[in-house]
Structure formats: C-alpha cells, structure tokens
Amino acid sequence: MQSRLASIRLGRGGEVESNAGIADVATRFRMLQSYVDWSERDAERIRELRPLLEPHLAEVVTDFYAAIDRYEATRRVLRGGSDQSERLREALKRWLWDLLSGPYDSGYVSRRWRAGWRHVEIGLPAVFTHVAMARLRFKLAEVLRCVWPASAEQLNDSMESLNKLLDLDLALIEDAYQTELSARLQANERLAVLGQVAGGVAHELRNPLNVVATSVYFLQHARNLTPEKMTEHLKRIERQVGLADSVITALARFARLPQPARSVAGLRGLVQDVLDTIVVPEQVRVEWDWPAEDPQVLVDVDQFRIVLSNLFRNACEAMPNGGVLRFRAQGSRDSGMVDLSVQDTGEGIPEEHLTRVLEPMFSTKPRGLGLGLAIARAIVERNGGHLSVTSQVGAGSTFLVRLEAAGTHGEGGESA
Ligand code: HEM
Numbered sequence: 001m002q003s004r005l006a007s008i009r010l011g012r013g014g015e016v017e018s019n020a021g022i023a024d025v026a027t028r029f030r031m032l033q034s035y036v037d038w039s040e041r042d043a044e045r046i047r048e049l050r051p052l053l054e055p056h057l058a059e060v061v062t063d064f065y066a067a068i069d070r071y072e073a074t075r076r077v078l079r080g081g082s083d084q085s086e087r088l089r090e091a092l093k094r095w096l097w098d099l100l101s102g103p104y105d106s107g108y109v110s111r112r113w114r115a116g117w118r119h120v121e122i123g124l125p126a127v128f129t130h131v132a133m134a135r136l137r138f139k140l141a142e143v144l145r146c147v148w149p150a151s152a153e154q155l156n157d158s159m160e161s162l163n164k165l166l167d168l169d170l171a172l173i174e175d176a177y178q179t180e181l182s183a184r185l186q187a188n189e190r191l192a193v194l195g196q197v198a199g200g201v202a203h204e205l206r207n208p209l210n211v212v213a214t215s216v217y218f219l220q221h222a223r224n225l226t227p228e229k230m231t232e233h234l235k236r237i238e239r240q241v242g243l244a245d246s247v248i249t250a251l252a253r254f255a256r257l258p259q260p261a262r263s264v265a266g267l268r269g270l271v272q273d274v275l276d277t278i279v280v281p282e283q284v285r286v287e288w289d290w291p292a293e294d295p296q297v298l299v300d301v302d303q304f305r306i307v308l309s310n311l312f313r314n315a316c317e318a319m320p321n322g323g324v325l326r327f328r329a330q331g332s333r334d335s336g337m338v339d340l341s342v343q344d345t346g347e348g349i350p351e352e353h354l355t356r357v358l359e360p361m362f363s364t365k366p367r368g369l370g371l372g373l374a375i376a377r378a379i380v381e382r383n384g385g386h387l388s389v390t391s392q393v394g395a396g397s398t399f400l401v402r403l404e405a406a407g408t409h410g411e412g413g414e415s416a
Pocket residue numbers: 068074075077078080084087088091092095114115118119122124128129130132133
C-alpha cells in the first residue's frame with residue numbers, strides 16, 4: 001500500500017487532508033480485503049461475536065495495558081500519567097467496538113489509519129504494534145473459547161474471520177508507518193540533491209565572478225587605460241555575466257519544472273523537429289531504425305523537446321571526432337510503453353560514472369553544469385516514463401527513454 005499512501009498529505013495531528021488520499025487508502029484496503037478473501041459472511045460472523053465479547057472487553061483492555069506496562073521500551077512511550085492511561089483504555093475500547101461493529105467502509109479505514117498514525121507520532125517502534133496486536137488476538141481467542149455457545153467448527157470459522165480483520169487492521173497501522181518513512185526518505189533525498197546543487201552552483205558561479213572581479217579591479221586601477229583595453233574588459237565582463245546568467249536559468253528550469261500537460265504525439269515527428277533545431281556536426285551521421293507504424297506517445301510535447309535536445313547535444317558532444325547518431329523506436333503492446341533509444345558511437349562513459357550521469361551537478365566535461373541529463377530524467381519521470389543509460393568505453397552510449405504509449409489511458413490523451 002505504501003507507494004500510493006505516500007502521496008497522502010498529512011495535516012498537523014495526522015489528519016488525512018486530501019479526499020483523493022482517503023479514497024486511495026480505501027481502494028487499497030479493498031484490494032487487501034480481496035487478497036484475504038474477505039466477504040460479507042466474514043463481516044456477519046464478526047458482528048455475531050460482539051454480544052459475546054462485549055462483556056469482556058474491559059478484561060482484554062486490562063491485559064493489553066498490563067503487557068505495555070511490563071516492558072521498559074513500551075512503558076517509556078507513555079508519558080502522560082494516569083490521564084493518558086484512562087484515555088488509552090477508552091480509545092482501545094472504542095477501537096475494539098468499532099472492530100466488532102463495522103461497517104468496514106472508507107470511514108472505518110480512515111479512522112483506523114489515523115489511529116495507526118498516532119503511534120507514529122508518539123514514536124512507538126513499529127514492532128510493538130505487531131506484538132501488541134498478537135496479544136489482542138490471543139486474548140480475544142481465549143475469551144471466545146470460554147464463552148463460545150456453538151460447535152468447535154463454527155468457532156474456527158469465526159476465529160478465521162476475526163483473524164482476517166485483525167490482519168487487515170495491522171496492515172493499516174503498518175501503512176501509516178511506511179508513509180512516514182517514505183516522507184522522511186523523500187525529504188532526505190531532497191536535502192541531498194539540494195546540497196549537490198548548491199555545491200555545483202557555487203562552483204559554477206565562482207569562476208565567472210572571479211573574472212568579473214579581476215576586470216573591475218583592472219578598470220578601477222589601470223593607469224593610462226586605452227579605449228581598446230576598456231572595451232576588452234567590458235566585453236569580458238559581459239560574457240561572464242552571460243555565463244552566470246545561464247547557470248541560473250538552467251537551475252531555475254530544473255527547480256520549477258511545471259506539471260506536464262500530456263497529449264498524443266507521433267514520436268518520429270518529435271525527434272525530427274528537435275533534430276532540425278540543433279547543430280549536428282558534419283562528421284556525425286544520423287541513422288534511423290524505425291518501425292513502419294510510427295509509435296504514438298503520451299507526453300508534454302514542449303517538455304519532451306527539452307529532453308530530446310539535451311540527449312542529442314550530449315550525444316554529439318560525445319563524438320568530437322564524428323560518428324553515428326542512431327535513433328531507434330520500438331513499441332510494446334503488452335507493456336503499453338514505447339522505447340526510444342538515442343545511441344552514439346562516441347567515447348563512452350566509464351562504469352564508475354554510469355550511475356551518476358543522470359544525477360544533477362554531475363559532469364565529466366570541463367565546462368558544464370551537469371544539469372542537462374538530470375533535467376531530461378526529471379522530465380521523463382514526470383511524464384510517467386523512465387530514462388536509463390548503458391555504455392561501453394570506446395564504443396559509445398545508449399540513452400533509453402521509455403514512454404507511455406498513447407491509447408493506454410483511453411482516447412485522445414490526458415492531462416497529468
Ligand atoms: C495494535 C495495537 C494497538 C492498538 C490497536 C492501539 C490503539 C490505539 C488507539 C485507538 C489510540 C487512539 C488514537 C487516536 O488518538 O486517534 C491509541 C493511542 C495511543 N497508543 Fe495505542 N494501540 C496499539 C498499540 C500500542 C502500544 C504497543 C503502545 C505502547 C506504548 C501504544 C501507546 C499509545 C499511546 C501513547 C497513544 C496516544 C495516547 C494519547 O493520545 O495520549 N499503543 N492507541
């Protein structure tokens with residue numbers, strides 16, 4: 001469940017803010033119900049347990065908190081004294097009542113998920129929710145065995161239904177933990193990228209600023225400054241300001257990538273259009289390996305042009321002495337994806353750099369911000385695709401862009 005739930009926005013106190021988020025949890029919960037063959041009969045059996053268990057709920061709750069109290073690791077989470085203790089007992093009683101009453105609809109899912117989230121907030125290690133659930137399970141079974149009025153076979157069926165529900169509930173608690181973990185990982189990743197980007201920008205800006213500072217110093221202190229010298233230094237300053245500006249523009253483009261507005265487009269036309277706008281060196285030959293039926297893809301055309309021009313430029317720069325730039329397309333009806341590969345016969349990328357070339361601020365070029373391929377990857381991923389690279393030193397590199405084929409989301413495309 002984790003990946004979809006990770007998109008849920010949590011307010012202060014863990015309230016699930018987005019309706020789409022709640023709907024997502026409920027949908028996933030239904031999937032899990034079907035995974036364990038949950039049926040209306042299970043719900044009925046559990047409702048029948050309620051009058052049997054109700055007189056003993058206080059006993060179940062007491063057993064639950066006695067266990068918490070026995071272990072230092074769980075005891076130290078309870079910092080609120082007797083008030084909190086009372087609140088917890090009431091909360092668990094309500095939780096059990098809800099468990100035995102249903103209905104197991106989206107309201108139920110939302111309440112249970114929030115209770116799970118509360119434990120994330122108080123810093124209870126997730127493992128204790130598992131053992132605490134086991135404790136509840138044993139105690140409920142023990143009570144049921146004592147009070148059961150019918151056959152052992154029927155008890156077995158009812159226990160099976162109850163176990164299914166307790167497992168589903170545990171999945172919801174677990175999910176709240178995973179949501180938090182995934183949010184934390186994303187935040188760490190963002191911080192790491194920010195650090196990389198900040199370091200790269202500082203490095204790239206320092207150079208032009210140094211040149212500007214030197215020229216300004218010269219202009220301020222030079223004796224007998226000739227008009228030619230002055231023009232030369234002003235031009236140098238202008239050039240370096242332009243360079244600094246291009247660093248900032250690239251950065252802004254990376255940081256403010258808008259939401260894609262995807263539409264259906266023919267891949268061949270897209271590649272050709274962009275190819276016409278870049279300067280392919282004379283000694284680079286372009287080859288096509290294209291299917292008879294041009295693949296139709298679902299992309300934000302303007303954004304995708306940036307991807308293609310970055311890939312083409314990169315390929316041409318990898319072949320300073322000429323070579324072949326080969327475009328290959330292949331669609332797969334099964335996966336609903338289209339593969340476009342952009343292959344060069346250039347220098348290739350050493351293995352130790354291969355995993356990093358798509359990261360921001362990684363560049364092997366003497367001049368270069370290292371954002372071109374990172375921007376390409378970010379755009380492709382935002383458009384629901386994937387960008388990968390393979391390479392062999394001395395033989396060349398292949399960038400593989402996997403895109404969603406048009407038609408997999410119904411007629412005429414969609415806006416993402
Ligand atoms: C699967 C087992 C558990 C269930 C079903 C459960 C149930 C609940 C419920 C329903 C709440 C109220 C949530 C809310 O405010 O919306 C709650 C809160 C809490 N639970 Fe649990 N719990 C479990 C395990 C544990 C364990 C092992 C501890 C160990 C210390 C614990 C400590 C707490 C604490 C400290 C609170 C917050 C109380 C407050 O608001 O002050 N829970 N729990």
